[in-house]
Amino acid sequence: xxxxxxxxxxxxxxxxxxxxxxxxxxxxxxxxxxxxxxxxxxxxxxxxxxxxxxxxxxxxxxxxxxxxxxxxxxxxxxxxxxxxxxxxxxxxxxxxxxxxxxxxxxxxxxxxxxxxxxxxxxxxxxxxxxxxxxxxxxxxxxxxxxxxxxxxxxxxxxxxxxxxxxxxxxxxxxxxxxxxxxxxxxxxxxxxxxxxxxxxxxxxxxxxxxxxxxxxxxxxxxxxxxxxxxxxxxxxxxxxxxxxxxxxxxxxxxxxxxxxxxxxxxxxxxxxxxxxxxxxxxxxxxxxxxxxxxxxxxxxxxxxxxxxxxxxxxxxxxxxxxxxxxxxxxxxxxxxxxxxxxxxxxxxxxxxxxxxxxxxxxxxxxxxxxxxxxxxxxxxxxxxxxxxxxxxxxxxxxxxxxxxxxxxxxxxxxxxxxxxxxxx
Numbered sequence: 001x002x003x004x005x006x007x008x009x010x011x012x013x014x015x016x017x018x019x020x021x022x023x024x025x026x027x028x029x030x031x032x033x034x035x036x037x038x039x040x041x042x043x044x045x046x047x048x049x050x051x052x053x054x055x056x057x058x059x060x061x062x063x064x065x066x067x068x069x070x071x072x073x074x075x076x077x078x079x080x081x082x083x084x085x086x087x088x089x090x091x092x093x094x095x096x097x098x099x100x101x102x103x104x105x106x107x108x109x110x111x112x113x114x115x116x117x118x119x120x121x122x123x124x125x126x127x128x129x130x131x132x133x134x135x136x137x138x139x140x141x142x143x144x145x146x147x148x149x150x151x152x153x154x155x156x157x158x159x160x161x162x163x164x165x166x167x168x169x170x171x172x173x174x175x176x177x178x179x180x181x182x183x184x185x186x187x188x189x190x191x192x193x194x195x196x197x198x199x200x201x202x203x204x205x206x207x208x209x210x211x212x213x214x215x216x217x218x219x220x221x222x223x224x225x226x227x228x229x230x231x232x233x234x235x236x237x238x239x240x241x242x243x244x245x246x247x248x249x250x251x252x253x254x255x256x257x258x259x260x261x262x263x264x265x266x267x268x269x270x271x272x273x274x275x276x277x278x279x280x281x282x283x284x285x286x287x288x289x290x291x292x293x294x295x296x297x298x299x300x301x302x303x304x305x306x307x308x309x310x311x312x313x314x315x316x317x318x319x320x321x322x323x324x325x326x327x328x329x330x331x332x333x334x335x336x337x338x339x340x341x342x343x344x345x346x347x348x349x350x351x352x353x354x355x356x357x358x359x360x361x362x363x364x365x366x367x368x369x370x371x372x373x374x375x376x377x378x379x380x381x382x383x384x385x386x387x388x389x390x391x392x393x394x395x396x397x398x399x400x401x402x403x404x405x406x407x408x409x410x411x412x413x414x415x416x417x418x419x420x421x422x423x424x
Contacts (some may be wrong), residue, residue, distance in 0.1 A: 252288065
């Protein structure tokens with residue numbers, strides 16, 4: 001298994017191209033199940049999770065043509081002939097997004113069989129809201145022996161449904177099911193993430209009728225059929241936010257190309273409060289910093305609040321702040337696994353329930369650490385970039401799930417970072 005070795009202490013200076021969003025690409029690929037025409041997706045990132053989704057869709061009978069470009073994939077997906085309705089468990093358990101197969105298959109074919117999904121071990125992510133909204137649309141669902149079996153008698157029927165809490169996954173499944181249901185659906189307390197809006201815009205391009213995009217109240221007018229289309233995936237705000245934090249932590253100066261501040265507003269506000277220079281340029285964001293980092297308290301919330309997917313990275317920035325900050329995690333109950341590894345490097349962090357008290361330190365020291373999940377992995381990379389001496393990060397396979405060519409992009413900006421086989 002590969003590991004990453006970093007010789008820290010160098011600012012990252014240069015330009016970084018931001019790839020397409022993983023969290024938008026995955027449901028957009030699944031959208032292909034809703035039509036018998038081709039769906040062409042541009043700006044799809046080259047990630048492990050994308051490859052797993054290709055395997056998953058192919059197992060159902062989706063034909064996928066891949067045009068590999070320098071920075072992305074262009075995918076042509078054809079689900080004209082679905083041949084199977086039960087995916088192999090060894091594929092589906094690798095990726096949380098497999099649960100989104102339920103809505104489209106139910107809507108178009110009246111049946112679906114999906115195993116309980118996998119993904120990062122950052123806490124419980126139950127499927128109860130997925131099941132509840134699909135049942136409200138008229139599906140009969142059984143969960144047995146690790147599989148969710150669903151069927152419907154005729155078309156799904158539009159409904160009024162209020163989510164008990166905002167859920168990105170359940171909101172997406174509801175939308176994917178309702179676009180082919182008969183009648184009108186009103187979904188209340190929906191999640192509002194930009195990736196959900198991207199899926200809605202793509203569906204509307206295909207002939208769906210979704211209103212209230214970007215709000216907590218979505219109205220979906222069901223259609224009998226959707227057409228194919230060509231669609232460009234929006235840029236990855238989590239990748240962009242990660243490089244923004246890395247630039248600030250290393251006292252660097254980078255230009256992030258292909259991204260706008262509007263989908264990063266909460267992070268931008270927190271970083272500016274911390275003293276970081278951030279400016280929108282022509283289809284790019286400039287981030288630079290050279291002085292003191294001020295402590296800022298954050299509390300993760302559904303969008304437009306502070307993203308849980310940037311919590312670990314921002315905590316690493318706060319380790320370097322002149323003072324004490326509080327990081328509160330409200331989305332997942334097991335998302336402080338990076339703390340013990342950061343403390344090995346000299347961080348001073350005290351955990352109390354879902355809060356972490358971060359006492360700023362003057363420096364971090366390189367050592368050997370182990371990554372536990374996707375975002376924890378990249379927080380250790382940022383720590384390694386600012387640490388004195390050598391940092392060795394093991395179990396970095398998590399990184400390839402969400403960051404395309406991370407070490408190459410950082411190296412191009414002056415970082416001393418290498419990916420090597422851990423046996424060497």
